[in-house]
C-alpha cells in the first residue's frame with residue numbers, strides 16, 4: 001500500500017496513506033461542502049462509444065439487465081470459483097430504501113447496442129460516526145463488464161456518482177470492498193459456518209478436514225431441527241417499534257453504526273422471502289422483545305461445476321442479545337437457515353460476532369472486507385468490534 005500509486009484515489013478527499021502517522025489532523029469532514037451552484041451540472045465525459053443511463057429498477061427490463069450484468073461480472077472470490085449472484089428482488093430491496101434517489105442508480109451502456117456494460121449505485125443512509133450523525137450515501141454494486149476492465153472507467157463512475165450525490169447536498173459516503181484502497185477505517189475478517197458440508201466439499205468451497213471422513217464431517221455440523229429458545233419467532237410488522245428501540249439501544253456502543261428509525265427498520269429488517277429473514281425473542285410473561293437476529297440471502301454462482309450451479313448463502317446482518325445468550329440466539333439462526341436449505345452461513349467479525357464465531361464452528365474465510373468513509377476522517381482505525389455497520 002505504501003509503495004502502490006493510487007493515481008485516482010490520491011486526488012480524492014479520503015484518508016491518504018501518507019497521513020497515517022499524522023494524528024493531529026482534525027476528525028470529521030475532509031473538505032467542506034461546495035455551494036450547490038458550483039457543483040458540476042452536467043455528467044462526466046465517457047469514452048466515445050458509451051453513454052450514461054439512469055437505471056429505473058422499478059421496470060422489469062432494466063432490473064433484469066442490471067441483474068445479468070452483476071451475475072456475470074460482479075465480485076468473485078480470490079480463486080474465481082464463486083461469483084455473487086444477487087437476485088432481482090434483492091437488488092430492488094437494496095436500492096430502494098426510504099428516501100432513495102433514482103438518479104443514484106447509474107448505468108453505462110453502449111450507444112449503438114444499448115448493452116449495459118457498467119453500473120454503480122448509492123442509497124441514502126444516516127450513519128453515526130462517534131457522536132455525530134451524518135447524512136451519507138452508501139455506495140455499492142460498482143461493476144465494469146469483464147471486457148472493459150483496466151480502462152480507468154471505475155474512476156469516472158465514482159466521480160459521476162459523487163457528483164449526483166453532491167447535487168442532493170450530501171458530502172460523505174460509506175462503502176466496503178475486498179481490496180485495500182486509501183484508507184480503510186476498519187479491516188474485517190469474514191467467517192463461514194457449514195450447513196451442508198457435503199455440497200460445500202463437492203463444489204470446492206471447503207475441504208475434508210485431515211483425519212476426517214465425510215460422515216464424521218456431516219455429524220460435526222449437524223443441527224437440531226428447530227430453534228431451542230422459547231418465544232423465538234419471525235419478526236412481523238407490528239414488531240417494528242420494539243425492534244427499533246432494541247436495535248437503537250444496542251448500536252449505541254459502536255463507534256460507527258447506522259442511525260436507524262422505524263421506517264429504516266421496516267424496510268431493512270422486516271422479513272422478505274429470499275431477501276432478508278429476521279427473528280426475535282418475545283418474553284411469554286412480559287411480551288417484551290428481548291433479542292433479535294437477522295440474515296440476508298445472497299447466493300453465489302458456482303463457476304464451472306458439473307453437479308451444482310449455485311451456493312445458497314445466508315449472511316449475518318444485525319443481531320441483538322439482551323436476555324438470550326448471543327451464542328444460543330445465533331445457534332437458533334443457524335438452525336432456521338439450515339431448515340430453509342442454506343448451504344453456508346457467513347458472518348463478519350464485526351460487532352460482537354467474535355463471541356460466537358469459533359464456538360459455533362465457523363471457519364475463517366480466505367480474505368478480508370475493508371470499510372471506508374469518503375470525505376470523513378477518523379484519526380484511528382477501528383477494530384471490527386467497534387463497527388456496527390453491515391453493507392450488502
Ligand SMILES: CCCCCCCCCCCCCC(=O)CSCCNC(=O)CCNC(=O)[C@H](O)C(C)(C)COP(=O)(O)OP(=O)(O)OC[C@H]1O[C@@H](n2cnc3c(N)ncnc32)[C@H](O)[C@@H]1OP(=O)(O)O
Pocket residue numbers: 005006007008009010073074075076137139140141142143144145148149150151152153154155158161162165166170171172173174175176177178179181374375
Ligand atoms: C460524497 C459521495 C461520494 C460517493 C463515492 C464514494 C467512493 C465510492 C468508491 C466505490 C466503492 C464501490 C463499493 C462496491 O461496489 C463494493 S466493492 C465491489 C467492487 N466491484 C467488483 O469487485 C466487481 C468486479 N470488478 C469490477 O467490476 C472492476 O474491477 C471494478 C469496477 C471494481 C474496477 O474497475 P477496473 O476496470 O478493474 O479498474 P479501472 O476502471 O481501470 O480503475 C482502476 C482504479 O479503480 C480503483 N478501484 C478498483 N476497485 C475498486 C473498488 N472496489 N472500489 C473503489 N475503487 C476501486 C483502483 O484502485 C484504481 O484506482 P487507483 O489508480 O487510484 O488505485
Ligand SMILES: CN(C)Cc1n[nH]c2ccc(-c3ccc(F)cc3OCCn3ccnc3)cc12
Pocket residue numbers: 075076077078082083084140141176177178190191300315346347348365367368369391392
Ligand atoms: C459487502 N458488499 C460490498 C459485497 C462485497 N464486495 N466485495 C466483497 C468481498 C467480500 C465479501 C464478503 C463479505 C462477508 C462474507 F462473509 C464473505 C464475503 O466474501 C466471501 C468471498 N467471496 C467474494 C465473492 N464471493 C465470495 C463481500 C464483498
